[in-house]
Amino acid sequence: MTDVRPVRVLLADDQSMVREALATLLGLEDDIEVVAQASRGDQVLAAAREAAPDVALLDIEMPGMTGIEAAAQLRAECPGVRVVIVTTFGRPGYLRRAMESGADAFLVKDAPASELADAVRRVLRGERVIDPALAAAALAEGADPLTPRERDVLSAAADGAVNADVARRLGLSEGTVRNYLSTAIQKTGARNRAEAVRIAREKGWL
Numbered sequence: 001m002t003d004v005r006p007v008r009v010l011l012a013d014d015q016s017m018v019r020e021a022l023a024t025l026l027g028l029e030d031d032i033e034v035v036a037q038a039s040r041g042d043q044v045l046a047a048a049r050e051a052a053p054d055v056a057l058l059d060i061e062m063p064g065m066t067g068i069e070a071a072a073q074l075r076a077e078c079p080g081v082r083v084v085i086v087t088t089f090g091r092p093g094y095l096r097r098a099m100e101s102g103a104d105a106f107l108v109k110d111a112p113a114s115e116l117a118d119a120v121r122r123v124l125r126g127e128r129v130i131d132p133a134l135a136a137a138a139l140a141e142g143a144d145p146l147t148p149r150e151r152d153v154l155s156a157a158a159d160g161a162v163n164a165d166v167a168r169r170l171g172l173s174e175g176t177v178r179n180y181l182s183t184a185i186q187k188t189g190a191r192n193r194a195e196a197v198r199i200a201r202e203k204g205w206l
Contacts, residue, residue, distance in 0.1 A: 006031050007120055010053035010081075012038040012070065014062045018109070022057065022086075025113040032120060041065030048078050055120050058103075060087040060094055068094070068101045075102030082123040086116070093144050093204025095134050105129035144205045145187040153180040155206055158197045 009026060011034055013019040023034045036051035038044050042064030048056060056074060058067035065073075071083045084105040085098045098106050104123040107116060108131055119129040146154070156166040163181070167174045181193055190196035200206040 004031065006033040007055060007124055008033055008035045008051065008053045009120060010034075010036045010038070010044070010047055010051055010056040012041065012044050012047070012056065012062065012067065013059040013086075014039050015059075018059075022116070026117060026120070028113075029117045032117060041067060041070045044070040045073050045077055048074060048081055053081055054124055055082045055084060057084045057086050057116075057120070060085060060098075068097050068103070071098065071103045072101040084116075084119055084123060084129070093200075095130065095204070096144055097204070099130075106134065107131050108134065144203070146184060146200065146205050150180050150184045150187070151200070151206060153177055154184045154193070154197055154200055157181060157193055158206070160194075 009032055011019055011023055013022065016039065019037055019039070023037060026032050026034055035053055036047045038047045039062075041058075041062040044056065044058065044065070056071075058070055060067040062070075067085055067087070071085065074081050074083055083103045084107065085094075085103045086107050086109055087094060088109050095106050105119045105128065107119055107129070111131065122129050152170060153166060153172075156169050161169070163174045163177045166172075167177045170177070181196075184200070185191075185193060185196045188196045188199040190199055197206065
C-alpha cells in the first residue's frame with residue numbers, strides 16, 4: 001500500500017496563541033502537516049518559498065502586510081499554493097477583497113476545527129470554500145464603492161496624517177489627495193475623513 005503524502009500547510013497569524021492552537025488542531029489530522037508558521041504578512045512569501053506548502057492559511061490583520069495582500073503576492077509568485085483566509089472579522093468587504101486577491105477559501109476563526117481541516121482538503125482539490133453566512137452578507141452588502149486609489153488615500157490618512165503628508169507618502173499632489181478624500185467621504189456617506197475611515201473599516205473595505 002502506497003503512503004499518501006500529508007497536505008503541507010503554512011500558518012500565518014500575528015497572535016501566537018491562536019497560531020499555535022490552529023497548528024495543534026490541524027496537527028491532529030492524519031493527512032495534514034503544518035510545515036511553517038509566520039507572525040507577519042511580509043514573512044509569508046519567504047516562508048512559502050522555503051517550506052513549499054500546498055496550502056497557506058492566512059489571517060487578514062497582520063503587521064507588515066495584510067493577509068489579503070500576502071494572498072495576492074502568493075498568487076503571483078507561488079501560484080501552486082492554495083490560499084485559505086481565516087479571520088476573526090467576518091466583514092463582507094473582506095470577503096470580496098480576498099476573492100479578488102486570488103484566495104481559494106474564506107472562513108471565520110470560530111468555525112469548528114473539522115471545517116477548517118475540510119476546507120484545506122477541498123481547496124487542494126480545486127474547490128472554493130466560503131463561509132455561507134458571510135457569502136450571503138456580502139451579496140446583501142453590495143460592491144465596494146471605493147476605487148483602489150481611494151482606498152490607498154483613505155488608508156494613508158487613517159492615522160490623522162494631513163494632506164501634505166499623505167501626498168508625500170503616495171507621490172501625489174495635495175489637490176489630488178483632497179479630491180480622493182472628498183470622493184471617499186461622499187461614497188461612504190460620512191461627514192468627515194475620520195468617519196469615512198471608520199465606516200470603510202467596518203465594511204471591510206480597508
